[in-house]
Amino acid sequence: MNSPWIFPDKAKFGRVVPKNKIYEHSAASAGLKSLFVQQVDQILWAYKLSPNTLNIPHTSEISEIQVISVKLKGDEVDNSVLKAIDLAIPFPILFEVWGASGEQGHYAACYKRKAENDQSKWVCSHYLHSEIFNSGEALTVNSEVLGLPTAIDMEELYQKLLARLLPIPKRTAESIEEAIQRLEAIQALEKQIAQYRKKVHAEKQFNRKVELNKQLKNLKCEIEKLLA
Structure with a gap:
């Protein structure tokens, strides 16, 4: 601390x-x-x-x-x-x-x-x-x-x-305004991921569950790019 x-x-x-x-x-x-x-x-x-x-x-x-x-x-x-x-x-x-x-x-x-x-x-x-x-x-x-x-x-x-x-590392040559915009995008994606996880948990149909998991994986990839 x-x-x-x-x-x-x-x-x-x-x-x-x-x-x-x-x-x-x-x-x-x-x-x-x-x-x-x-x-x-x-x-x-x-x-x-x-x-x-x-x-x-x-x-x-x-x-x-x-x-x-x-x-x-x-x-x-x-x-x-x-x-x-x-x-x-x-x-x-x-x-x-x-x-x-x-x-x-x-x-x-x-x-x-x-x-x-x-x-x-x-x-x-x-x-x-x-x-x-x-x-x-x-x-x-x-x-x-x-x-x-x-x-x-x-x-x-x-x-x-x-x-x-900032709770995320600032990129080289990135302005503080750009870093905050990137943080906001990450936080928005995190909310989407939380929503998709609930949907996956609640979904009973196998095919629909597979599609939701695919979308969830895509969202996680987007976050990884923003954190890189």
Whole structure:
């Protein structure tokens, strides 16, 4: 089990973000507000990763990356809650999500980019979630401590941070957006495979069962190609 990543002291921001500000800037529905009340204890703007705090240049796409710490009332957070915070804050965000006990957490992020037809709006991809890690007080001798990856600019840093969250290896020369699209395709195929397995199990006719198994095998081959 890993430990929280180490961020530079110079990047510390440490300001509580009121939930009503998130509601206001994300046009949150009544249902979404209810999820915030049920799941979120506190939202803390923990770090600002910027040219001033990291001494690396910004790019036209990425000027800063914000680290937002979300303390939960339980142990789970809905992706729609994270997306509302993403839509309310006009910068790429890395979420540090902590369970109610404060002893364990994980990182989460989407690939967030400016909309092609409106640079004032942002588009969020599928959310990536890291493995669970222990808090600093609960570290073991086997804990892996990670600092920030080396990068020539803010955009490369963002790509490398997101790559850490991928559950599949990133291919050489593959962009983070392409890797996430490939992951989504794999997950869609996994759902299809689960459905076909149920059909195979329930099917009584031999010929139909053979055909379903053939289709199941084809789906597995598609996944293997995407994982290669």
